Amino acid sequence: MVDYLTATEQGKQGLRGIGGVSAATAGVILRQVSALEAAGGSVFFGEPALDVRDLLRTAADGRGIISSLELADIQSQGRLFSTFLMWLLGELFEVLPEVGDPDQPKLVFFFDEAHLLFDGASSAFLEAVTRTVRLIRSKGVGIVFITQSPTDVPEAVLAQLGSRIQHALRAHTPADAAKLKQAVATFPVSPLDLTRVLTSLGTGQAVVSVLDEKGRPAPVAPVVVDTPAAVMGPAQPVTIQSLLSASALIPKYATAVDNESAYELLARRAEDEAARQEAARAQAEAKAAAEKAAQEAAKAQAKAEAAAAKEAQRRADRLQREAEKAAEREQRARERAAERRQREVEKLIGSAGRQITRSILGNILRGR
Secondary structure (H helix, E strand, C coil): CHHHHHHCHHHHHHHHCCCCCCHHHHHHHHHHHHHHHHCCHHHHCCECCCCHHHHHCECCCCCECCCCCCCCCHHHCHHHHHHHHHHHHHHHHHHCCCCCCCCCCCEEEEECCCHHHHCCCCHHHHHHHHHHHHHHHHHCEEEEECCCCHHHCCHHHHCCCCCEEECCCCCCCHHHHHHHHHHHHCCCCCCCCHHHHHHHCCCCEEEEECECCCCCECCCEEEECCCCCCCCCCCCHHHHHHHHHHCCCHHHHCCCECCCCHHHHHHHHHHHHHHHHHHHHHHHHHHHHHHHHHHHHHHHHHHHHHHHHHHHHHHHHHHHHHHHHHHHHHHHHHHHHHHHHHHHHHHHHHHHHHHHHHHHHHHHHHHC
């Protein structure tokens, strides 16, 4: 989608309407998305998406249900783990209602290997975690970070935690001694010699600091943790598969859903645009062909009309010439007739004149 918004003209036009993104910024976004995808993000954030309400399920007898999220090879996927954590806490903050300060949280998260969350984390990420941890308590959600040393958790996040359970810390090197000193400094003031106590704790022993009924840190106390009634190790594949098969969430999450992605929507949009352009081009070609045919028809009609007019003119000229010739012939006939009459008249006059002359001469001669 970022590629579409920054590399195509249609995308750039849409991007300008929401402020625009420079090519350099788009490159940074694409690199970060590629890194997240390489870490397994395309599968982890697939569909169906995790519904956070499923984490609040209870058993038939009213007891809560433990949901275990397995993330293979977590050491090399800290980026994915951090991204999921922020999404999960943000989703819970949006979905859950405000409940104030309940006696017991209705949901508690345990984040194991918490140091991986903050390894190389940006200031923006730390700020988001700190704000979320501080505000999500009013939603009835508790968060527990599990790590080897309290120094693995940033101070801004550590300051938001109300309770502490610290197992033994060893100081074999000067660096370990410095971390031990820092860890001791993070506990409330206590009559115990925490430096000695923390380095002498055995398996199952810990020191605890909790908040009292007034929200104040209680003095640090050494405790013995009950032996876990569970297997302390990775579960067997058969066990995991049996639990998954018996889960009520199998119908909801077992089958992956290939929803229509932004890539597919943009590809279809590009195909539609190409089809629209092709149709427009075909329409333009058809219109041009129709206009050309109309022009050729008009030319042919004009040519035919010109030929017809020329033929009519020739016919009129011919008729006019024929009429002129006929008139000339008639004129000549009239002239010949007139000449013939003139000759006849002259002949008649001549004949009469001769007769009259002869008569006059005869009379004259007879009178003599």
